[in-house]
Amino acid sequence: MTPRVRLSVVLLLLVLGVVYAPPWAPSLAEEKELDDLLEMDLNELMEIEVTTASKRKEMLWETLSTVRVISASQIRDRGYFRLDDALADLPGIQRRDPIGLNSYAFFRGIPNQNNLTLLLIDGVQINELNSGGFYGGGQYNLSNTKRVEVVYGPDSALYGTNAVSGVINIVTKDPWDDPGLRIQGLYGSFGAVSADMGYSYWEPEKRRGFRLAAMYKTSDRADLTGSRGGDYWTADLETFETDLSMDGKFVWRNLTIGINYLNRAASSATYHTAVGTEYLDHDTYWNIHFFNAHARYEWKLSPGFELIVKAMYRNATVADDSVREVTTAGQFGFYRPNHLLGQETMLVWSPLTDLSLTAGVVTDWERLADGYGTSQSDSPELAPPHPDAPAFSDNFLVSSYLQARYELWGMLQLDAGARYDYSTLYEHVATPRAGLMFHRGSFRARFSYGEGFRAPKPWDYTDGEGNSGLVPERIRSAELGASYTLMEKVRLAVTGYRNVLFDVLSRDNLAANKWRWVNRGRVDVWGLEAEIDVYIWRTRTFANYTYTHSRDEEGNPVPEIADHMANIGIALDFTRQIRLDVRCSYQGARETQFPIDSSGRTLLDDAFILNSTLSFIDFGGFDLQFMVQNALDAEYFHPSNQTTARYRQPQRTFMVKGGYRF
Amino acid sequence: MTSPFTIRRLRSAVGTLLLAAILLGSFVPTGFAVEKDAPMPAKVMAAFIYKFISYIQWPEEAGTGEFKITVLGDSLLAGPLEEIAGRKTVAQKPIVFAHVEKLADLTPCDILVLSGHWSEQLAQVTDSLGDAPTLIVTHCPGCAGNGAGINFVTREGRIRFEVNVAALQRAQLVPAARFLKLAIIVDDEKSKEQP
Numbered sequence: 028m029t030p031r032v033r034l035s036v037v038l039l040l041l042v043l044g045v046v047y048a049p050p051w052a053p054s055l056a057e058e059k060e061l062d063d064l065l066e067m068d069l070n071e072l073m074e075i076e077v078t079t080a081s082k083r084k085e086m087l088w089e090t091l092s093t094v095r096v097i098s099a100s101q102i103r104d105r106g107y108f109r110l111d112d113a114l115a116d117l118p119g120i121q122r123r124d125p126i127g128l129n130s131y132a133f134f135r136g137i138p139n140q141n142n143l144t145l146l147l148i149d150g151v152q153i154n155e156l157n158s159g160g161f162y163g164g165g166q167y168n169l170s171n172t173k174r175v176e177v178v179y180g181p182d183s184a185l186y187g188t189n190a191v192s193g194v195i196n197i198v199t200k201d202p203w204d205d206p207g208l209r210i211q212g213l214y215g216s217f218g219a220v221s222a223d224m225g226y227s228y229w230e231p232e233k234r235r236g237f238r239l240a241a242m243y244k245t246s247d248r249a250d251l252t253g254s255r256g257g258d259y260w261t262a263d264l265e266t267f268e269t270d271l272s273m274d275g276k277f278v279w280r281n282l283t284i285g286i287n288y289l290n291r292a293a294s295s296a297t298y299h300t301a302v303g304t305e306y307l308d309h310d311t312y313w314n315i316h317f318f319n320a321h322a323r324y325e326w327k328l329s330p331g332f333e334l335i336v337k338a339m340y341r342n343a344t345v346a347d348d349s350v351r352e353v354t355t356a357g358q359f360g361f362y363r364p365n366h367l368l369g370q371e372t373m374l375v376w377s378p379l380t381d382l383s384l385t386a387g388v389v390t391d392w393e394r395l396a397d398g399y400g401t402s403q404s405d406s407p408e409l410a411p412p413h414p415d416a417p418a419f420s421d422n423f424l425v426s427s428y429l430q431a432r433y434e435l436w437g438m439l440q441l442d443a444g445a446r447y448d449y450s451t452l453y454e455h456v457a458t459p460r461a462g463l464m465f466h467r468g469s470f471r472a473r474f475s476y477g478e479g480f481r482a483p484k485p486w487d488y489t490d491g492e493g494n495s496g497l498v499p500e501r502i503r504s505a506e507l508g509a510s511y512t513l514m515e516k517v518r519l520a521v522t523g524y525r526n527v528l529f530d531v532l533s534r535d536n537l538a539a540n541k542w543r544w545v546n547r548g549r550v551d552v553w554g555l556e557a558e559i560d561v562y563i564w565r566t567r568t569f570a571n572y573t574y575t576h577s578r579d580e581e582g583n584p585v586p587e588i589a590d591h592m593a594n595i596g597i598a599l600d601f602t603r604q605i606r607l608d609v610r611c612s613y614q615g616a617r618e619t620q621f622p623i624d625s626s627g628r629t630l631l632d633d634a635f636i637l638n639s640t641l642s643f644i645d646f647g648g649f650d651l652q653f654m655v656q657n658a659l660d661a662e663y664f665h666p667s668n669q670t671t672a673r674y675r676q677p678q679r680t681f682m683v684k685g686g687y688r689f
Numbered sequence: 690m691t692s693p694f695t696i697r698r699l700r701s702a703v704g705t706l707l708l709a710a711i712l713l714g715s716f717v718p719t720g721f722a723v724e725k726d727a728p729m730p731a732k733v734m735a736a737f738i739y740k741f742i743s744y745i746q747w748p749e750e751a752g753t754g755e756f757k758i759t760v761l762g763d764s765l766l767a768g769p770l771e772e773i774a775g776r777k778t779v780a781q782k783p784i785v786f787a788h789v790e791k792l793a794d795l796t797p798c799d800i801l802v803l804s805g806h807w808s809e810q811l812a813q814v815t816d817s818l819g820d821a822p823t824l825i826v827t828h829c830p831g832c833a834g835n836g837a838g839i840n841f842v843t844r845e846g847r848i849r850f851e852v853n854v855a856a857l858q859r860a861q862l863v864p865a866a867r868f869l870k871l872a873i874i875v876d877d878e879k880s881k882e883q884p
Contacts (some may be wrong), residue, residue: 061769064736065777069871072737073847124705231849231871562776603778 036159050531062562066100070203073231091462091475093119093179093508093556095359099200102169104598104608105472106640106654108219108246108682109165114195115612116594118556119179122163124665125588125674126248126266126349128295128313130163134179134193136577137528138587138668143191143481149199149276152186156365157395159189159484161313166270166291170211170223171240173198180504180524183480184446184460187389187426187478188453191497191502192526199287201447202229202236202278208689215682218267219246235279245269247613249677251297255468256675257664259300264308268293281325291316295351300671301638307353307407314346322445341367345399347413347423360411362400367393369424381434385444389426394419396484422452440464442475451560453482456499462560465621469512470569476505483544488533491542498546500530518560526552549580565600588668589615606642611635614663621672631673634663650686655679733848734841735769738800739827741839744781744868747799748822748861756780759787761814762796762804770802792817802826803837811835815856822861834878838862842873851875 053278055527065074096114107113114120114132123138124130131141139160146153146161154161175197182190206227213221221244229236245267271290292314296584301308321339328334347362377383400414430444445463450456462475481500488495508522531548554575561568573592577585596610616633621628637658643651660679667673742756756779758768767788774786791794791813792807801823804809807814808829815825815836825837833840833851840851855877857864864872 061732061736061772064732065739065773067736067740069740069868071870072733072740074851075733075847152849234843566775602781 030407039291043682063098063482064069066098068204069205070206070227070229070231071201074201076486079665082279091440091464091473092182092477093506095177097175097177097181099173102172102175103362103644103652104606104640104642105596105610105629105638106543106642106652106682106684108213108221108244108606108654108656109163110167110169110195111163112577112638112656113169113175114163114177116596116610117177118558118573118592118594119575120177120193121556121575121588121592121614121617122665123667123674124676125297125667125669125671126251126677127297128293129139129160130307131547132163132193132195133588135526135554136575136585136588137192137502137526137550138585139192142189143193145186145194146188147194147196148319149285149321150196150337151285151287151319152341153287153289153317153319154189154343155315155317156341156367156393157363157484157486159481161195162291162317163669164270164291164293165244165246165268165366166272166289168199168223168240168242168272169195169273170209170242171199171238171272171274171373179522180475180506180526181458181460181477181502183458183479184430184444184477185428187446187448188480188482188499189426191481191500191528192569199274199276200225200227200238200240200595201229201276202238202545203231204238205688209652209686210689211684213244213682213684213687215246216248216680217247217677218274219244219680231633237275237277240272242270242272244271249675251675256572257673259671260296260308261594264295264301265294265311266539281327283323285319285321285323287317287319288639291315295675296353297671298669299352301311305354305356307355310350310353310358310407312348312350314349315329316342316346318342333375335371335373335375337371337373339369339371341369347400348410350411353407355407357406358409358411360402360404360414362402362414363396363417365393365395367391377575377607383432384430386429387427389424389428391424393420393422393424395422395485397489420452422450422485424448424450437650438465438467450482452485453499455505456480456482469516470509471511472509474505474507476503478503481532490544491534492537494543495542497532498530500528500532500546502526502528516562520556520558522556524554526550528552550577550585552577552585567598568596570595584618586618586629587668588619589617591615604644604646606644607641608640610638616683617666619666619672620668622672623672624646629672631664631666634661636661636663636676648688650684650688652682652684654682654684656682712761716877728847731765732769734828735766737772737841737848737850738766738770738802739773739777741824741826741868742800745824745857746863746865754782755789756782757785757798758800758802759789759791759795759798759806760802761789762807763790764802764804766802777809792871797821798823800824800826803832805829808832811837816872818860819857820861824860824862825856833875840875849873853877 066627079595095117111130115122119135122135137143142158143158180192182194204227205225205441208226210224225240227238248268249264251260251266252264273288275286281332295311295313296308299306314544319341321337323337326334343365345361345363347478349361350358351361352359371387371389373387389512396417397420398417400417402411402414404411426446426448428446439462445457445459448456458478464473479502482499483497487497504526506524508518511520528550532544533547534542535545536542556573558571571594573587575590577588579585592615593613598608602607614634617631619629619631638656639658640654642653657677657679663676664673665676700831758770760770771786775783777784808827811832826839827837828841833853836856838853842849842851850872852872853875
């Protein structure tokens, strides 16, 4: 038994703990702020539990992690079109958007392929099963989203692999939300069109009902042709993204069944530079499907004793009509299906008034592709044949966790716990976590220590020359935070943290066209996040500032990470039905991985981006919104990890959106 | 095996953190301290009351330039309702909040929220109000049947509300049909007492 495993076992025995009930597990039970409550309708208010689950309610909001919530009203009033837009307003998150097959969010100074962050929908992971990375973009139906909860820092003590630098949970609307039928449509610049609908049926006394929602969205996003995109691509460049989302949620007393289907089909032409290379920038088509289904049942065996059982099926497939690259030699097809079947059994027990325990067992079976099935056509004008299925590897995972929370003297809260994972692919990993919070009145101070890991996937073991000796890359994180709320009108919060990522999975270039993945390198980050929210009269103002000091193992600044970032926004209610929202983001200067031009310059300039939305809400059931993104038409760029050194971001974009509730 | 030095350092760190937390806490103004659990149901019920307004029609002649919510007696609802009054409007009219302890101090209002104590004296309150266009809101067993327009109850750990349609009619208040679909309709014991 390694020292790390021993430490975890000691923690388990001492405090009977793997910790936190996920902040979203019993989503109705959380302690609501008045603003959130006033945004709910009667049906939603009637679903809030007010008695038996009080301990768990407290656990949710008093988690020792930094949790930031984007509410449904913020999504609507700010006119967020894509999930990325919403994340951009949060402190501590920097982005890389290639306007192509994916877009990336870096939490707290660690660039990655979205595989250090988990994305969940209603608590079920949506990360692509093979790479472990989630897909950013427009495929998430924000009109059917009740809130987005963003947890910062490692959370592997709850979720296992890939919960290294953050977790994003999209909570969809329930049958008691938005009663009846609602339809919406949007039209905007760069061919932006979207349509969505949601229908809820709910019988409160019988506690049964369902909600169905669907969304279609398409956009060319930006004009990156010729000099507008930095002369990387020709006038033929395609940057389309077409998204489809369908959700179903069925509730009958304590049983919930959820079904979610996402499809993101996008051009991947920006993956390569076209000007002066063999690559062509049209006819690519990266088509990925996600299908998730889960059933969850809660038994309230007695006051303070609850058993929750969840079963799920997940499918993430790069469809066999995907064309990632087109060269003068032909089109290249890709195909990669992956499946997972799993269950989680969780017990929540409060043996004492001040003590709450959460224990769980997770078992998963995954069938993962070892790589892509590929094919090639003989001409750039011809679509490739459908590739054959790739070889597969099976992975069995058994995990157990035990977490404890103890309240002391009504002002101190101690959390501790650990999770133990055994996988047939990456074997044993133990992840501890502990924390302490002091709260008195409206003041809270907290300290936490946590670890996280990202296990290698079959692809990592076999890519290039292959390396069977890979081990999970790991993070250790300590965080200190304080917040204070004055008369419920002003909220101040400051968080400082230190993250160390080590055994980083890095590409080792052995020779021309020969490479393998190795555990090498380290990222050392410390940072500060400061926030203020002010609610005065008819205005809601927010501002946040982020300082990030991110260095590699040699002490060099980590590319793609800016030292400084800031956001400020104000929402003004002219009346209850007419609202104006204005937001400005400051993106600090940051280094690229490759020289931008022949001068060898590697620094991206800083930029201000202004967004605004004017909303007319519920005029006889009609809603109307006018949105402008990048209102000042700033020419700004995101960094890249490809040879295309930087990506121009969308120009000024106008959108108009209308909706009607039947 | 974990070395004694490591354990000492761990102990020292935990001790320092505890001490720091306690010291920090001692500087927090106690005036801002609030009961940790109390606000949750009170805020939820206050939000219910605010939502009720959009489902109920008050007589036009009762309209003034403001919408008045009064809390009679010592109720946890007073704080969140006052906060709502400061932030929200009703049909572009400001919400005015009042908190009185005695029935004698009560002035005309659109919604009257009774504390536990005054809920026990419900008959006295309804007699005092007569047919005034005031929605009486209570949170006590049987209060809806005894003259309150709306009474909060708990079913399976969730808040539900009883509606006494006859009491609303006496106050010239018209509830929306979709509102009544969500409510538990109760009989009016008061009208049964009438000869």
